[in-house]
Amino acid sequence: xxxxxxxxxxxxxxxxxxxxxxxxxxxxxxxxxxxxxxxxxxxxxxxxxxxxxxxxxxxxxxxxxxxxxxxxxxxxxxxxxxxxxxxxxxxxxxxxxxxxxxxxxxxxxxxxxxxxxxxxxxxxxxxxxxxxxxxxxxxxxxxxxxxxxxxxxxxxxxxxxxxxxxxxxxxxxxxxxxxxxxxxxxxxxxxxx
Numbered sequence: 304x305x306x307x308x309x310x311x312x313x314x315x316x317x318x319x320x321x322x323x324x325x326x327x328x329x330x331x332x333x334x335x336x337x338x339x340x341x342x343x344x345x346x347x348x349x350x351x352x353x354x355x356x357x358x359x360x361x362x363x364x365x366x367x368x369x370x371x372x373x374x375x376x377x378x379x380x381x382x383x384x385x386x387x388x389x390x391x392x393x394x395x396x397x398x399x400x401x402x403x404x405x406x407x408x409x410x411x412x413x414x415x416x417x418x419x420x421x422x423x424x425x426x427x428x429x430x431x432x433x434x435x436x437x438x439x440x441x442x443x444x445x446x447x448x449x450x451x452x453x454x455x456x457x458x459x460x461x462x463x464x465x466x467x468x469x470x471x472x473x474x475x476x477x478x479x480x481x482x483x484x485x486x487x488x489x490x491x492x493x494x495x496x
Contacts, residue, residue: 304386305405306379307352308345312337315368316360326354329373337377339406341456346381347406380405382449382464387473392443395430397423402445402466409464411447416468437478444476 314332316324333351341347353376360369382388382404390404392411399412413421413430416439421430429440439445451465468474 304381304383305349306345306381308377308379309355309374310345310377311372311374313370313372315366315370317368321369324357324360324369324371326357329357329371330354330375333373333375341454341462342379343454343456345377345379346454347379348377349380349406350378352376352378380407382407382409382452384449384452386449387446388449388466389444389446389476392439392441392445395423395428395440397425400430400439400445402447404447404464404466407462407464409447409449409466411445411466411468415447415450415466417474418469437475439475446473446476446479448473 312333314329314336316328316332320328330351330353333354337348338350339348354373355376356374358372360371362369388404388409390402390409392400393403393408394401399410399416401408402411416430417432417437419432419434419437421432421439424431424438427438427440429438431438445468447466447468448470449464450467451463453463455461472479
């Protein structure tokens with residue numbers, strides 16, 4: 304889930320910029336320091352939006368810069384358990400598909416895509432059903448629910464998010480559209496009789 308939050312952090316202003324400590328400078332330094340980092344409390348910092356307040360500077364012995372505490376607004380992404388998310392398949396492997404959800408990827412294991420057996424088609428980068436001829440591959444939009452979450456703050460790339468698309472209303476967007484149209488046709492037929 305994306306959230307706009309107010310945070311506080313300390314940033315070092317290098318000596319060459321001490322004459323011009325402005326909100327824009329502090330924002331840039333905060334962006335360089337925090338964007339892409341993961342924090343247990345707020346999730347992944349996507350963007351520093353605006354600096355609200357810059358405190359008094361503090362000098363630390365044997366350090367060339369001056370440290371300022373700043374209050375700022377940031378856009379964060381913190382996936383929540385059971386949250387329904389939309390994303391795009393970025394990679395298909397023999398055991399499932401990786402779905403880009405915000406700044407992270409989640410794994411949609413082959414067993415969590417469909418009740419049908421899905422075979423891996425390496426050449427076309429897709430998983431395919433022999434029964435219904437449905438395929439799911441790179442670039443497809445999907446709706447899934449977060450069922451597992453293990454966030455690694457020190458190395459965000461090692462974080463793991465597990466997804467499922469087996470419940471009603473979840474799956475490849477094209478499949479959902481087909482099912483919706485089928486229900487509407489059945490309702491129209493039922494209304495005629």
